Amino acid sequence: MSNPSNLKYTASHEWVKIEADGTISIGITQHAQELLGDMVFVESPMVGRKLKAREECAVVESVKAAADVYAPVAGEVVAVNSELDSAPEKINDDPYGAWMFKMKPDHAADVAALMDAKAYQAVVDREAH
Amino acid sequence: MDAKMVDFGGWDMPVNYGSQIDEHHQVRRDVGMFDVCHMRVVDVKGDGVRAYLCYLLANNADKITLPGKALYSAMLNPSGGVIDDLIIYFMTEQWFRIVVNAGTADKDIAWMKQQAATHAPKLTITSRDDLAMVAVQGPNARAKVWQVLPQTKTATEGLQNFQAADCGEYFVARTGYTGEDGFEVMLPKEKVEAFWYALNKVGVKPIGLGARDTLRLEAGMNLYGQDMDESVGPLESGLAWTVDLKSERDFIGKAALLANPPTRKLVGLLLLDRGVLRGHQQVHCAQGIGEITSGSFSPTLEKSIALARVPKDVQVGDTVQVAIRDKMLAAKVVKYPFARNGKGLI
Numbered sequence: 001m002s003n004p005s006n007l008k009y010t011a012s013h014e015w016v017k018i019e020a021d022g023t024i025s026i027g028i029t030q031h032a033q034e035l036l037g038d039m040v041f042v043e044s045p046m047v048g049r050k051l052k053a054r055e056e057c058a059v060v061e062s063v064k065a066a067a068d069v070y071a072p073v074a075g076e077v078v079a080v081n082s083e084l085d086s087a088p089e090k091i092n093d094d095p096y097g098a099w100m101f102k103m104k105p106d107h108a109a110d111v112a113a114l115m116d117a118k119a120y121q122a123v124v125d126r127e128a129h
Numbered sequence: 130m131d132a133k134m135v136d137f138g139g140w141d142m143p144v145n146y147g148s149q150i151d152e153h154h155q156v157r158r159d160v161g162m163f164d165v166c167h168m169r170v171v172d173v174k175g176d177g178v179r180a181y182l183c184y185l186l187a188n189n190a191d192k193i194t195l196p197g198k199a200l201y202s203a204m205l206n207p208s209g210g211v212i213d214d215l216i217i218y219f220m221t222e223q224w225f226r227i228v229v230n231a232g233t234a235d236k237d238i239a240w241m242k243q244q245a246a247t248h249a250p251k252l253t254i255t256s257r258d259d260l261a262m263v264a265v266q267g268p269n270a271r272a273k274v275w276q277v278l279p280q281t282k283t284a285t286e287g288l289q290n291f292q293a294a295d296c297g298e299y300f301v302a303r304t305g306y307t308g309e310d311g312f313e314v315m316l317p318k319e320k321v322e323a324f325w326y327a328l329n330k331v332g333v334k335p336i337g338l339g340a341r342d343t344l345r346l347e348a349g350m351n352l353y354g355q356d357m358d359e360s361v362g363p364l365e366s367g368l369a370w371t372v373d374l375k376s377e378r379d380f381i382g383k384a385a386l387l388a389n390p391p392t393r394k395l396v397g398l399l400l401l402d403r404g405v406l407r408g409h410q411q412v413h414c415a416q417g418i419g420e421i422t423s424g425s426f427s428p429t430l431e432k433s434i435a436l437a438r439v440p441k442d443v444q445v446g447d448t449v450q451v452a453i454r455d456k457m458l459a460a461k462v463v464k465y466p467f468a469r470n471g472k473g474l475i
Binding site (some may be wrong): 037038040041043059061062063064066085092 | 133144145148149150339343403404405407425426428433454
């Protein structure tokens, strides 16, 4: 599965989708879910929490490991996808559909400065070697 | 077979071929096979092999008198710590076969030879590096092995649980590490690839180390290096049932076990809150603090489970608190195994 070109990415394997209202949706990439394997637990941040860029704010746990999820940019959590509480496997089934939380970024320019799909793919390729 | 590989004690091992949870269910419900070529087979031969093992091991080798019968035991150091856990098979009064863990094999063999040098110098102790091992596990495992190795059926269909038959090139044991029925097959290395693909051809799916770990955890079986090691004794590792302190028999570590009664014990935990129990998390009990030794998600129970070493007065039914990141989550102390023979037991 290739990484959608309409999304932004981080080196810590989050994807970021810019919504029409200026908020961003955040999830974990295909590469991250594949490394972790079967997801069994998701811990989301509280709505209203103010996050710094790269702050640990959520956790995904597969059968084999736990992994932190980081805020891609500074901003405030405005929504969480509670559907994942009872169905964490959606992250495996549809990583780019299973958003974990939404943020209102402090600065839109921070989002624009994140990696595009091509730059992220280069990160993944480097990790493989 | 497209597997994700990982380094496991110097061996390149498959973690999972596809979904680890699917692989787990495959074994509980049907049949799966494990490449366990990393496990080491050791043959001990000669006069007095039984007496030697009675001294070497915490469990009593005198319990096995039926040919092929197997016994699980800890091998202790003089201070009562666990050097390794292993299975011994009684074949004849001149030959016992031992299967030890991969990561400890060289240390084990050196220890066995050192003890033999002073207690049984005439014994030969041979590491069977010429043998490979495949575990075929699940309710349909035996039928699949017979389909591929029909020549072993007569010798193996009457095997009890924990009993093996030496069928020439194939040594077939009704043992495993999953809590399911099945065989562990030891065979010449040059035959293992053909055996593996023949099993796959009759529908036996390969299972990775990931599912092997959740299967053994559900079955309440210890993992060496995680649930026990040289710094802890068998009585604090859930292995009291394998240690015979009542008979007159002396064995390495016995004096230390008698001199140091256990203050902790291994219990099962079932997480009541949402999350996943993992090794090394602290367990807060009314009687003090313990630690999870193995924890994961149980695909059979669809809940998180763990083995934990806690103060000895903690009781089944107690609720304890597990520190997971910045939270304290409630878990119930339960009797394990958690699942065996296709069924959850909690």
